[in-house]
Amino acid sequence: GHDLGETGQISLPVRIRANQMVSNVTRIEFNKLVSGTVEKTIVIAQRALKKANLKPKDLDAVLLVGGATLMPCVKEAVETAFDVPVRAAEDREFLVAKGAALQAVRLGAQVRELADIVKELPVADILVANKTAHPLCITVVDPMDPAKMRQINYAMIPEQSDIPTSVTDRFAPAVDNQTGVRIEVTQGKPGGPVEPGEIVYSLDLAITPLPREKRKDTIEVTYALDAESMIHVHGKDLVGGGEAEGCFCMEAKEKSTAA
Numbered sequence: 114g115h116d117l118g119e120t121g122q123i124s125l126p127v128r129i130r131a132n133q134m135v136s137n138v139t140r141i142e143f144n145k146l147v148s149g150t151v152e153k154t155i156v157i158a159q160r161a162l163k164k165a166n167l168k169p170k171d172l173d174a175v176l177l178v179g180g181a182t183l184m185p186c187v188k189e190a191v192e193t194a195f196d197v198p199v200r201a202a203e204d205r206e207f208l209v210a211k212g213a214a215l216q217a218v219r220l221g222a223q224v225r226e227l228a229d230i231v232k233e234l235p236v237a238d239i240l241v242a243n244k245t246a247h248p249l250c251i252t253v254v255d256p257m258d259p260a261k262m263r264q265i266n267y268a269m270i271p272e273q274s275d276i277p278t279s280v281t282d283r284f285a286p287a288v289d290n291q292t293g294v295r296i297e298v299t300q301g302k303p304g305g306p307v308e309p310g311e312i313v314y315s316l317d318l319a320i321t322p323l324p325r326e327k328r329k330d331t332i333e334v335t336y337a338l339d340a341e342s343m344i345h346v347h348g349k350d351l352v353g354g355g356e357a358e359g360c361f362c363m364e365a366k367e368k369s370t371a372a
Contacts, residue, residue, distance in 0.1 A: 180206035321353035
């Protein structure tokens, strides 16, 4: 309910149990408190441009959405970082919620009341799609030097893939007469070595032991990412018929890693 937008200082009533006081906050102090978050926002925006193979000069303007962008320091930071016109809708604090509602309907919301309400919202002729923020890989032995058994990341679902999506590929055991394989889901750089902390899920699959030359492309692995950020992993031995499957939530893994 307080507006620090155009004023240099405001007085905020603070109540601690039975005690009450007034705290003065200046714009300079406030900007300093939120500077870290504003800087992080700029970094994320720059990263999004890079992933889209765009540069600031390719933009007509930057559109501010979300209530936090009402802070003048956000607009100033965006103008400095991108040097393009910065615009904002009058109801910017509601746009994120409206976008989420439109996305919910696009994913097949079944609640009639919600669908009817959202249909009344103005919709531009644009495509709204969720994308994967990270690649989802599987651990394999480096085919360029199999003798060293060096493990690398092989991309199953590339970064910026549409959600939901499903990918199936086939593999072979690393050595002769293996009785099982471990399917390891990683978030590492495709083609790069598997680093500690990159393995986010693993699944064991029993297989029929045979010489490796008879087992080419006989282990089938499927990664399926659904609209709820659940990743379903399925492995099948095409020789013996054995199967294994499991699933995990990508968002939960990312939160635990960040913690």
